[in-house]
Amino acid sequence: MCSGLILHGKREYNMKEVWIATPNRLAVRNGEEKSKIHCHLHHKDMSCRNHLWIGIRNYFLTGLALDFAAIFKRASTQPPSPDLWSKLKHFQLFSAPLACLYIALYRSIHCCLNHFNNFSDQINHALASCCAGLCYFLYPQRALFCFAVLQAVQTLWQLFKIANSKTTNKCFKFFLNFSYRLITYPLTQAYMAHVYVMKPQLCSPFTVKILDNTTNGQ
Numbered sequence: 590m591c592s593g594l595i596l597h598g599k600r601e602y603n604m605k606e607v608w609i610a611t612p613n614r615l616a617v618r619n620g621e622e623k624s625k626i627h628c629h630l631h632h633k634d635m636s637c638r639n640h641l642w643i644g645i646r647n648y649f650l651t652g653l654a655l656d657f658a659a660i661f662k663r664a665s666t667q668p669p670s671p672d673l674w675s676k677l678k679h680f681q682l683f684s685a686p687l688a689c690l691y692i693a694l695y696r697s698i699h700c701c702l703n704h705f706n707n708f709s710d711q712i713n714h715a716l717a718s719c720c721a722g723l724c725y726f727l728y729p730q731r732a733l734f735c736f737a738v739l740q741a742v743q744t745l746w747q748l749f750k751i752a753n754s755k756t757t758n759k760c761f762k763f764f765l766n767f768s769y770r771l772i773t774y775p776l777t778q779a780y781m782a783h784v785y786v787m788k789p790q791l792c793s794p795f796t797v798k799i800l801d802n803t804t805n806g807q
């Protein structure tokens with residue numbers, strides 16, 4: 590669900606939320622290019638197979654770079670010891686296979702649906718982006734889940750703002766345009782830090798990661 594919402598917002602309304610993948614471009618509407626490719630998706634003259642393969646390759650390389658960055662970060666924060674190298678040798682890839690699987694599910698299902706059914710591209714895209722979220726069952730990380738929920742709530746709020754952007758009610762307009770981040774961000778951060786210090790066992794790994802990054806591990 591979260592995956593579907595986020596990709597829908599990014600694709601239809603050009604939202605800037607950070608997410609694992611960027612959405613496929615909108616389908617060709619004028620019918621001119623439909624004759625060149627069977628799929629209605631706008632991936633130029635590229636075949637669906639190439640579109641899928643290029644996505645998998647690019648996302649794998651990006652994920653690999655992130656995995657290596659995480660390894661170097663871990664190595665730099667640990668004190669030098671004889672078994673550090675043996676620990677680092679047994680690292681596990683996480684971002685690379687996750688990004689690969691996500692983009693493979695998303696692009697292949699979207700292209701297949703556009704080939705084989707007569708629904709509109711919007712419906713096919715919604716189905717494909719929801720199905721791509723199934724990769725969570727293979728990589729059930731709580732941090733990933735929390736991040737997806739957070740981004741989905743942000744997308745919902747943006748969609749709500751867009752749907753009510755033409756309101757003439759001044760109070761409602763103020764309510765919509767108020768910068769809630771200025772208040773909620775410091776409050777949330779303060780609450781998280783308080784819980785982390787008083788009862789660290791209640792903090793999720795995602796919370797700990799955010800706090801460590803914002804305070805530089807201090």
Ligand SMILES: [Zn+2]
Nearest residue numbers: 628630637700
């Ligand atoms: Zn295609």
